[in-house]
Amino acid sequence: MNSPKRATKYAAGFAAGFLGILTLANQAQAADCSTLPSPVYVAGSSAVKPFVAKVAAELAGLATPITVVYQGQGSCTGINYMVASPTGTISGTGVVWDAATGAEVAGGCALSLAGDPVDIGVSDVFATSCPNVVGLPAGIADFKGPIQAMTFSVPLASTKQVISAEAAYLLFGLGADGAVGSWTDMTQVMARSATSGTQQMLSAAINVPAAKWLGKPNAGSGDVLNGLVAATIADAAIGILATDVVDKNRGKVRPLAYQHYGQTCGYTPDSDAITSFDKRNVRDGHYAVWGALHMLAKVDAVGVVANASAKKVIGYLALTEIPTGFDMIQLEAKSGVVPDCAMRVSRTAEVGPMASYMPTHSCECKFVYEATGVAPTGCTTCTAATACPASKPACNYGFCEVQ
Amino acid sequence: MKTNTRIIWAVLGIALAGIAAACSDSKTNTPSKDITVGGDSSTATGGKSAKGGATSSGGTTSSSATGGTTSDSAGATSVAGATGVAGATGVAGASGTCEDTAKGCYKCEPTTSAQILRACTDASCIPFDNKTLTKIVNGMLPALP
Numbered sequence: 001m002n003s004p005k006r007a008t009k010y011a012a013g014f015a016a017g018f019l020g021i022l023t024l025a026n027q028a029q030a031a032d033c034s035t036l037p038s039p040v041y042v043a044g045s046s047a048v049k050p051f052v053a054k055v056a057a058e059l060a061g062l063a064t065p066i067t068v069v070y071q072g073q074g075s076c077t078g079i080n081y082m083v084a085s086p087t088g089t090i091s092g093t094g095v096v097w098d099a100a101t102g103a104e105v106a107g108g109c110a111l112s113l114a115g116d117p118v119d120i121g122v123s124d125v126f127a128t129s130c131p132n133v134v135g136l137p138a139g140i141a142d143f144k145g146p147i148q149a150m151t152f153s154v155p156l157a158s159t160k161q162v163i164s165a166e167a168a169y170l171l172f173g174l175g176a177d178g179a180v181g182s183w184t185d186m187t188q189v190m191a192r193s194a195t196s197g198t199q200q201m202l203s204a205a206i207n208v209p210a211a212k213w214l215g216k217p218n219a220g221s222g223d224v225l226n227g228l229v230a231a232t233i234a235d236a237a238i239g240i241l242a243t244d245v246v247d248k249n250r251g252k253v254r255p256l257a258y259q260h261y262g263q264t265c266g267y268t269p270d271s272d273a274i275t276s277f278d279k280r281n282v283r284d285g286h287y288a289v290w291g292a293l294h295m296l297a298k299v300d301a302v303g304v305v306a307n308a309s310a311k312k313v314i315g316y317l318a319l320t321e322i323p324t325g326f327d328m329i330q331l332e333a334k335s336g337v338v339p340d341c342a343m344r345v346s347r348t349a350e351v352g353p354m355a356s357y358m359p360t361h362s363c364e365c366k367f368v369y370e371a372t373g374v375a376p377t378g379c380t381t382c383t384a385a386t387a388c389p390a391s392k393p394a395c396n397y398g399f400c401e402v403q
Numbered sequence: 404m405k406t407n408t409r410i411i412w413a414v415l416g417i418a419l420a421g422i423a424a425a426c427s428d429s430k431t432n433t434p435s436k437d438i439t440v441g442g443d444s445s446t447a448t449g450g451k452s453a454k455g456g457a458t459s460s461g462g463t464t465s466s467s468a469t470g471g472t473t474s475d476s477a478g479a480t481s482v483a484g485a486t487g488v489a490g491a492t493g494v495a496g497a498s499g500t501c502e503d504t505a506k507g508c509y510k511c512e513p514t515t516s517a518q519i520l521r522a523c524t525d526a527s528c529i530p531f532d533n534k535t536l537t538k539i540v541n542g543m544l545p546a547l548p
Binding site: 161162163164166167169170173174177178179180181208209212257259260262263264265266267271272280281284285286288345352353354355356 | 507512513514515516517519520521522524526527528529530531533535536537538539544545547548
C-alpha cells in the first residue's frame with residue numbers, strides 16, 4: 001500500500017540530492033571572487049543592474065582591471081550593509097561581467113563562506129528613506145552617482161499612456177477598491193517591496209508609504225519586467241521600473257507619462273516613450289520622479305574612500321575622476337541614466353522640492369549627443385574654449401557649454 | 404498729424420508683436436492627440452482646455468487630502484498655493500504676469516519647484532483627467548487603510 005508513496009519519497013530525495021550536487025558542482029566551477037583582479041564588492045539596488053553591468057565590463061577591461069562583484073538585493077539592503085557595524089557581508093554567488101563581451105559570466109564567482117564585506121552599498125534612495133535608518137554612522141559617506149528616474153511602466157501592447165499621482169495613490173494605496181480604470185486585477189499590478197529603492201522613490205512621489213503598497217510583490221526589477229511581459233491582458237498590467245531597466249527593454253515595455261501633484265499634464269522621462277532616450281523631461285524637471293544613485297562607502301578621517309579600487313569606481317561614477325579607457329558620459333547616456341552635469345534641476349531630499357541648477361562643468365550637449373546621436377540646437381563642437389561663443393564659453397567634453 | 408498717428412500706431416504694433424513673440428518663446432505644451440487617458444478611453448482634444456480644466460484636479464489634491472502627509476507634492480499641489488509661495492519669495496507680481504492662463508503653464512524662468520513642474524515647454528505631454536477617478540470625493544483623496 002505504501003510503496004508508491006515510498007517510491008515518490010525516494011524519487012524526491014534523489015532529485016534533491018542531484019540538484020544539490022549540481023549546485024555544488026556549479027560553485028566548484030565558479031572562480032573564487034577574491035582571486036579576481038582588484039575585486040570591489042557592490043550590493044544593493046537591483047534596478048541599477050543594467051547600468052552596473054556596463055560599467056563593470058568597462059572596468060574589467062582597463063589596463064589595470066577592477067572587478068565589480070555585484071549582488072542585487074534591493075536598495076535598502078545595500079544601505080543596511082553599510083550602516084551595520086561591522087559592515088555587512090555578502091556570501092553565495094557574486095555576479096561578474098566579461099570585459100570582452102560585456103555579458104554576465106555564467107555561474108558568477110564564489111564569495112567566501114564567511115562572507116565578503118561590502119565595499120559599496122548602492123541605493124536609488126537616500127539612506128533615511130529606508131525603514132529604521134535614521135542616518136549614516138561615522139566613517140560611512142554617501143557619494144552621488146548618476147540620476148535615475150523611476151517609472152510606472154506597462155507592456156508594449158497596452159493602450160495606456162498616462163497615470164497621475166492621484167491615480168497611482170488610489171491604485172497602489174487602495175488596490176482594486178481604488179477603481180483606477182482597467183487596473184483592477186492586483187495580481188497584474190507589479191509592486192516590489194518596502195526595501196526597494198524603486199518603490200521607496202515612487203512612494204515619496206505619490207504619498208503612499210512604501211510599506212503600505214498593494215499589488216503583487218516582486219523580489220527584483222527583473223521579476224517586475226517578467227511579470228509585465230507575461231501579462232495576457234496588456235491593459236490590466238502595470239509595474240514599477242527604473243529607466244535603465246525600461247530603456248534596455250523598450251521592445252517589451254513602455255513607461256507611462258506621469259502627471260505629478262500640481263501638474264496638469266503628464267510627461268514621460270524622454271521626449272517620447274518609444275524612440276527617444278534624451279531624458280529631457282527628467283533633466284528639466286517636468287518628470288518628477290527621479291533621484292541620484294547613492295553610493296555608500298567607508299571613508300577615512302578626511303572623507304576619502306578607504307578602499308583604493310572602490311574609490312576609483314565611485315570617482316568614475318560620480319564623474320569626479322575621468323576614466324581613460326572608456327567614455328563614462330557616453331556609457332551613462334546609453335544606459336538610461338543621466339550624469340549630474342547634464343541636469344538643469346537639482347534636489348536634496350527624496351522627490352523633494354526642485355531648484356534650477358547649472359552644474360559647474362556642464363555636459364548637456366555631450367549627453368544629448370550621445371543619447372540621441374544628434375547634438376541639440378545651439379550646441380557646437382570644440383577642441384578648445386577659444387573656439388566657443390561668448391554665450392557658451394566653456395569647451396567641455398568636445399562641446400561649447402555655458403560653464 | 405495723421406501721418407504721425409500712423410507712425411505711432413505702427414511702432415506700438417511692432418513693439419506689441421515683439422513682446423508677444425518674446426513671451427511665447429516657442430514654449431507651448433502640446434498634448435498628444437487621440438490618446439487613451441488612464442483607464443478610460445477619453446481623448447485629449449487639443450489639450451489647452453484640458454489643462455485649464457485640470458487646474459481643478461491639481462487643486463483637488465492637497466496634502467490634507469492625503470492624510471496630512473507633507474512632501475514636495477503638497478507644495479506643488481497647492482498651485483493655487485504656489486501663488487502664495489511666489490508671493491512669499493517676493494515675486495508675486497511675476498507670478499501674476501508669468502502665468503499663461505491659456506496654456507496653463509508658467510512662462511517665466513521658474514524659481515520654485517511648483518513653477519519648474521509647470522514651466523511652459525514645447526515637450527509633448529499627455530493629460531490625465533482626474534475627474535475619471537470616482538474615489539476622489541469633493542476634491543479629496545480617501546485616507547489609506
